[in-house]
Amino acid sequence: MKHDFTELRLDRVTRRFAAAGGTAFAAVNELTLTIRRGEFIALLGPSGCGKSTALNCIAGLLPLSGGSIWLDDARIDTLPPERRGFGMVFQNYALFPHMSVERNVSFGLRMRGVAASEIAPRVARALKLVQLVGQEQKLPGQLSGGQQQRVAIARAIVIEPPLILMDEPLSNLDAKLRLETRAEIRRIHRELDRATIYVTHDQDEALSLADRIVVIHGGTVQQIGSPQEVYAQPTNLAVARFMGYRNVLELNVQAEQDGRVTLAGGDIRLTGVRKQPLSTGRACVAVRPEEIALGEGPGGANTIVGRVDNVEYGGRDSLVDVATRSGALLHVRSHVPVALGQEVRVHVPVERALVYPSDGAP
Amino acid sequence: MTTAAAARAPLDRSLLLIVPAAAFMILLFVYPFLYGLLLSFEPKDAMTLENYRKFFTDPRLWPTIWTTLRLALPATLINVGVGLPIAYRMRVKSRYQRLATTLLVVPITLGTVLIAEGMLTYFGPRGWLSQTLQFLHLYDGPIRLTHNYWGVLISLVVSGFPFAFLLILSYITGIDPVLARAAATLGADPAAQFRHIYLPLLAPGLAMCFCLAFVQAFSVFPSAVLLGAPAGPTRVISIAAYEAAFEQYDYSLASAIAMMMGFVQLAVVAAVLALRNWFYRGPVVGGKG
Amino acid sequence: MSAAGAVEPASTGPVSPRTQAWFDQAWRGLLLGLMALFLVNVGLMIVAVATSSFARRWLGTWLPEGWTATWYSQAWKEFQLDWVLWVTVEVVFAVVALALLIGVPAAYTLARRNFLGKRALTLLFLLPLMVPPITYGIPLATVLYQAQLAGTIYGVILANLIPAAPFVILVMTPFIEQIDPNLESAARVFGANTARMFWHVLVPLLAPGILAASLLVLVRTIALFELTFLTAGPDSQTLVVALYYAVFAAGVRAPQSVDAMAMIYMGVTLIWLLIALRFVNPTQLVSRVKEQPLRA
Numbered sequence: 028m029k030h031d032f033t034e035l036r037l038d039r040v041t042r043r044f045a046a047a048g049g050t051a052f053a054a055v056n057e058l059t060l061t062i063r064r065g066e067f068i069a070l071l072g073p074s075g076c077g078k079s080t081a082l083n084c085i086a087g088l089l090p091l092s093g094g095s096i097w098l099d100d101a102r103i104d105t106l107p108p109e110r111r112g113f114g115m116v117f118q119n120y121a122l123f124p125h126m127s128v129e130r131n132v133s134f135g136l137r138m139r140g141v142a143a144s145e146i147a148p149r150v151a152r153a154l155k156l157v158q159l160v161g162q163e164q165k166l167p168g169q170l171s172g173g174q175q176q177r178v179a180i181a182r183a184i185v186i187e188p189p190l191i192l193m194d195e196p197l198s199n200l201d202a203k204l205r206l207e208t209r210a211e212i213r214r215i216h217r218e219l220d221r222a223t224i225y226v227t228h229d230q231d232e233a234l235s236l237a238d239r240i241v242v243i244h245g246g247t248v249q250q251i252g253s254p255q256e257v258y259a260q261p262t263n264l265a266v267a268r269f270m271g272y273r274n275v276l277e278l279n280v281q282a283e284q285d286g287r288v289t290l291a292g293g294d295i296r297l298t299g300v301r302k303q304p305l306s307t308g309r310a311c312v313a314v315r316p317e318e319i320a321l322g323e324g325p326g327g328a329n330t331i332v333g334r335v336d337n338v339e340y341g342g343r344d345s346l347v348d349v350a351t352r353s354g355a356l357l358h359v360r361s362h363v364p365v366a367l368g369q370e371v372r373v374h375v376p377v378e379r380a381l382v383y384p385s386d387g388a389p
Numbered sequence: 390m391t392t393a394a395a396a397r398a399p400l401d402r403s404l405l406l407i408v409p410a411a412a413f414m415i416l417l418f419v420y421p422f423l424y425g426l427l428l429s430f431e432p433k434d435a436m437t438l439e440n441y442r443k444f445f446t447d448p449r450l451w452p453t454i455w456t457t458l459r460l461a462l463p464a465t466l467i468n469v470g471v472g473l474p475i476a477y478r479m480r481v482k483s484r485y486q487r488l489a490t491t492l493l494v495v496p497i498t499l500g501t502v503l504i505a506e507g508m509l510t511y512f513g514p515r516g517w518l519s520q521t522l523q524f525l526h527l528y529d530g531p532i533r534l535t536h537n538y539w540g541v542l543i544s545l546v547v548s549g550f551p552f553a554f555l556l557i558l559s560y561i562t563g564i565d566p567v568l569a570r571a572a573a574t575l576g577a578d579p580a581a582q583f584r585h586i587y588l589p590l591l592a593p594g595l596a597m598c599f600c601l602a603f604v605q606a607f608s609v610f611p612s613a614v615l616l617g618a619p620a621g622p623t624r625v626i627s628i629a630a631y632e633a634a635f636e637q638y639d640y641s642l643a644s645a646i647a648m649m650m651g652f653v654q655l656a657v658v659a660a661v662l663a664l665r666n667w668f669y670r671g672p673v674v675g676g677k678g
Numbered sequence: 679m680s681a682a683g684a685v686e687p688a689s690t691g692p693v694s695p696r697t698q699a700w701f702d703q704a705w706r707g708l709l710l711g712l713m714a715l716f717l718v719n720v721g722l723m724i725v726a727v728a729t730s731s732f733a734r735r736w737l738g739t740w741l742p743e744g745w746t747a748t749w750y751s752q753a754w755k756e757f758q759l760d761w762v763l764w765v766t767v768e769v770v771f772a773v774v775a776l777a778l779l780i781g782v783p784a785a786y787t788l789a790r791r792n793f794l795g796k797r798a799l800t801l802l803f804l805l806p807l808m809v810p811p812i813t814y815g816i817p818l819a820t821v822l823y824q825a826q827l828a829g830t831i832y833g834v835i836l837a838n839l840i841p842a843a844p845f846v847i848l849v850m851t852p853f854i855e856q857i858d859p860n861l862e863s864a865a866r867v868f869g870a871n872t873a874r875m876f877w878h879v880l881v882p883l884l885a886p887g888i889l890a891a892s893l894l895v896l897v898r899t900i901a902l903f904e905l906t907f908l909t910a911g912p913d914s915q916t917l918v919v920a921l922y923y924a925v926f927a928a929g930v931r932a933p934q935s936v937d938a939m940a941m942i943y944m945g946v947t948l949i950w951l952l953i954a955l956r957f958v959n960p961t962q963l964v965s966r967v968k969e970q971p972l973r974a
Binding site: 404406407409410411413414415417418419420421422424425426428471474475478485489490491492493494495496498499500501502503504505506507508509510511512515516517518520547550555558559601604605607608610611614615627630631634635640643644646647650651654 | 706709710712713716717719720722723724726727730737738739740779780781783784786787788791793799802803805806808809810811812813814816817818819820821823836837839840843844847872897901902903904907908918921922925926933936937940943944947948951955960961
């Protein structure tokens, strides 16, 4: 097993389960991905999309139904988990309840036969890194959730693995603790510079932590890209919906030229940028609430008229629901205060109106 | 003021719900026990240890402790010792597990008396087992597994193994399997997972299971009479107590014997729990390497 | 931490993976073999009894020398099974009803309230389940004789109630804990006193638990030997005690009629077991003192 590697390659990794009725369905479907040393990859997707399954396959806790996993030139998907040498942080921490913090953290080192004289300083270093010095003799039951999570992280990093796997490590923490621990994870990753695969359903976590994001939906990879790419240029409607493009309007295609599409429906007329080839006469335009501005567009273009239907005050801005006369509802983030029932005009920059083929979902 | 009293009243009254059960227990469990304890010291209306002296000098009484231990300890060791690896192997919820648990409930439900009759028919010198062994030339002549020590021992295993197995299985399935998975990612192979994760977490449950199984085996009664030789080799302590009560009508002596029975059980349970504490104080709590 | 400090995962050990896999297979075969051996032998025991009960004569051959069902009617008359079955029914149903009556409210109090002496009381309720019946049966029989209840059906019912009520408490307590306490608060806010809250809110929600507890107590009481044996008189014997006496005196009677009675006993027990298994998990039959499951 290599101490360091150049790349971890997932080649058409597939994992099938037998569903009720005898048919098999693929929880992970032909996942292909290459991870470089030191890279932070986020597997992002809604619950049940297969991201945790994929992580378990990489760890060796689940066998593959198809495909292979390679560490540089060595094939590793045939190895049991205890021989892959990866560190893993579990969602509900999985700390051994009958062992103290110190024995939990040193467990991996003891399993690998590291000399006792070397174990103590390494455990001390790991606990210092996660800021838990002084808690060595406590049992997990005596620690708070945030502390338990940090013990789990220390346990995974003390073995100095080439790859760290994290399965939604923050989802059991409350909001404030989540933010703090997220910053911790970022800091630890910078210090250790180990390749990390991080599974989450929270796009904020993925955007803030990852070098690259892999968006998964229905077991299949939808998009792989940098946070900026995935945020601003989702490749399809599923990714767009998941990444916070709350306004999705299904309209009729009027004209198409040079990648720009003009659509109309009801009392709405918009021009946007085409992201995927369109075939039928119907298409969806997706816009982020933050990218709809109050007021008329340049020359009156891409402007929608409506009435304020609901205002949710949020401190530095408000989430405003604007209803058009034809019944469409737009969600707008506005810094400018508006009143309920007020008639407003909003506009969308053409480059930020993304057009996709209809997918039939509301 | 009245509201405070009213707020307290419903709560107090619902505590009364437990009174019937508590009273019943005290009347029919604690009181007979105390009465029996007292009675064992009063064979002739005076406080004396006469009964206990009689117990330890009568050659038909004190050897019963050893006779019963000779049966109960091996049976319990077999039941728990074989039950543990099998239950561990079957810890994953599968068709086999469900089948095994359902089938194993049958001997427990049928009870020791039916098992005794079944064994007399099947394990007897003319039963199917005997015939099979002779047919396969594994044994010469009729087997002698009934009306002796072996009959009682086998019956203790037949009735005790399902109980031990099911209890251990319930403890094992109560341990979160993600712990073993975490250990695997840290380099523990299946043997190490059992040794470092499951075994320490099972230790309290195993000790409890051993105690319960032993106590059950030590009180063997119908099997010892029907399948054993109650006059001699399998004269267990419960038989001695029964005879004192219902054949000699010496309730005082019978109580004394029952107290001795309880005392021996308590001694073994205490020893097992002490052993468990001694074993697992080391690796589990705060070891420095 | 430098990369040079990284650790090699554990080596494969003294045996190669192939030998290891062979060991695993052999070990698994041994364990499953033992289990199968156990189940097969117990099964054959039952079949042997069944065969014998239908045998005209059976002396050391593989199969009997002829079949008949007359042993059943003979056993019925000989052991007065109509009377014994009736006694068994009375005892068992009385025990179930009484155990529920005093056990469910007690379980409620234990699950919902904290009070002085709660731990001692809980231990008191657990003791009859951990101490085997014969140990406390003899002093109990003595006391019942003094109270002149021994030898009557009332004595038998009381004796069997001792392990039954705590068992109901043990089974019901987790059921009650599962019910949201806010439901009870809501009932009180809308005007129900304790009795009505019990009857209209708790009991309907607890119905599955009560059913489970009843069936488990029923099955256990039918098979409970020692307590009835020590406290019953000649006309208050339950089926299992009558069976014991029959087997005990088997030298005098034809073994086949004893086996016929055994089959009747088995039939009664297994019917109720099958009914019970529809509603409960098999392991609940033995769950006595259950430790808290350790979750990470």
